[in-house]
Amino acid sequence: MTEAVNDSEQFVYDICSKSFLSLWSYINPQGKTPGKELCDVLVVCDPHVIVISVKDIQLKNTDDPGVDWKRWQRKAIEDSVKQIKGAIRWLDQSKYVIQKNGSKGLKLPLASERIYHRVAVAFGGKREVPISSPIEDDEFYHILDEQSVFLLLRHLDTISDFVNYLIDKQVFLSNTSIIINGGEENLLAIYLHNNRQFPSEADMIILEDDLWEGISNKPEFKAKLQKDSESYIWDRLIEALCQGGFDGEDWLGPDMSKSELAIRVLVKENRFSRRMLGSAFKDFLELSRIGQVRSRCVQSMSSVGYVFFAYDSDSTLQERKSELLARCFASLCQFDECFTVIGIGVNIPGQKPRDGYSSDLVFLQTQNNQWSEEDLRQAQYCRDEFGFFKNPNKTHVHEDEYPVIENTDDT
Structure with a gap:
């Protein structure tokens, strides 16, 4: 486990690496000066760069709450905003992430395409101090406390779900x-x-303190969390592919290989899409184990085509x-609307391969x-010459993100 400077930074890094997976999450990356941290946590997934500053400042209770609040806001929020500003100034001049140990991390997105998300996590305010998300120099800063960052990254625990929320929230609060x-x-x-949207026609909204408790206790919300358990099969697949090394190739370095580009596509699938993909991959593995299938092609909700293949x-x-x-x-003959296709090759579960275990990405x-x-000529040749996906059994799957729980009480 990568260790942070203090417990609060470790807490934020741990939930980031769990949500966004280890390859894209950096703790205490270096800035201009060796040994000096750029920010507390940095998450990079092209084109998004999430810059996170964490401050753990305990609120002092004196006879003047107004003074106490201002001191806490200055140390817990204003200092984070300054750190984030400085970090982005340095990143604007950089091409790579510099890790805590001084080695190069992943290549940063092109400056012309890069999208920054500025997040300050303020510990210690005990929810006694009013918190607002400031706009400085036309840039928006998301201010979270320890409870809200945990819940946001628990329920928006993919890069796509989280950054979409930040972008939509910024537009909403700007109007x-x-x-x-x-x-x-x-x-x-x-x-x-x-449905993952903010109200579009309200000029002012007052939110009560019981809204989260109300929605999180709904039966369909609990059913959603239960159904999402299969989505983590996709997460485990990503981590396994990252750790596999791809025949020893140093593909986790700063230069993006085809493998890293493929993994990035897998990571950008949101939680609901991962549920469908994880279920399909699990079913494929079970069928390949008993010899019923060797390959399957699946189109995701993001219009990416996936080819699963058991060696x-x-x-x-x-x-x-x-x-x-x-x-x-x-598979291109089947995926009329897919302009990205990812092939995932694995060993048949339970069989020992002659030339050793391997995992591959295309x-x-x-x-x-x-x-x-x-x-397209190559696609038709592979289909006609080898018979791959020539006469596939097509199945369309429909599933609700929040399953409706029917009332079975007959009383």
Whole structure:
């Protein structure tokens, strides 16, 4: 486990690395000066860069609450805003993340495409001090306390879910006056209850302190959390692929390989999409174990095509990679609206392969939302010559993110 300077930073880093996965989360990255931290936590997933500053300042209770509040706000919030500003000035000149130990991390998104999200986490205010998200130099800062950051990253625990919330919240608060009684989780309650949207026509809103408790106790909300358990199969797959090393290739370095680009696509799937994908991958593994299927192609909610392939235990490493690539090309005949296709090759569960265990990724992507004539010729050849996905059994799956629980009480 990567260790932070203090417990509050470790707390925020731990939930970030759990939500956004370890490859994209950095604790105490270096700035301009070696040994001096840039910020407390940095999350990078092209094009998004989340800069997080954490301050743990205990509120002092004297005879003058107004003075106590101002002192706490200055140390817990204003100092974080200054740190974030300085971090972004340095990042604007940088091409790579510099890790805590001084080594290069992942390449930063292109400056012209980079989207910064500024987050300050203020510990110690005991929810006695009013907290607002300031706008300085036309830039928005999200101010969270320890309870709200935990709940936000518990229920928006993918990079797509979280940054979409931050972007929508920034637009909403830029046009609407709001008073929140309690923590930001009550704002999150409005967002989730309104199908991940904020009210668009209100000039002013007052949120009561019981909104989060109300939505989190709904039967369909609890059912959603239960159904999401299968989505973490996708998370575990990502971590396994990251740790697999891809035949020893140092692909986790600063230069993005096709493997890293493929992993990034997997990471950008939101929690609901991961539920569907995790369930499909689990079903595929079970069927491949009993010999009913060797490959399956799935289209995600994000219009990405995925090809799952279980290797023959007698195949060589090169044969596995070649067949996975051919199956990905053949899938283009099925994925009319997919302009990114990811192939995931794994060993059949329970079988010991002759040439050892391996996991492979294939990354196919168009440059202009249109497959080239050569790509399509290759796709048709792989389908017709090898029979890959030539006569597939097609299934359409519908599922509600928040399942409706039917009342079975007959009384």
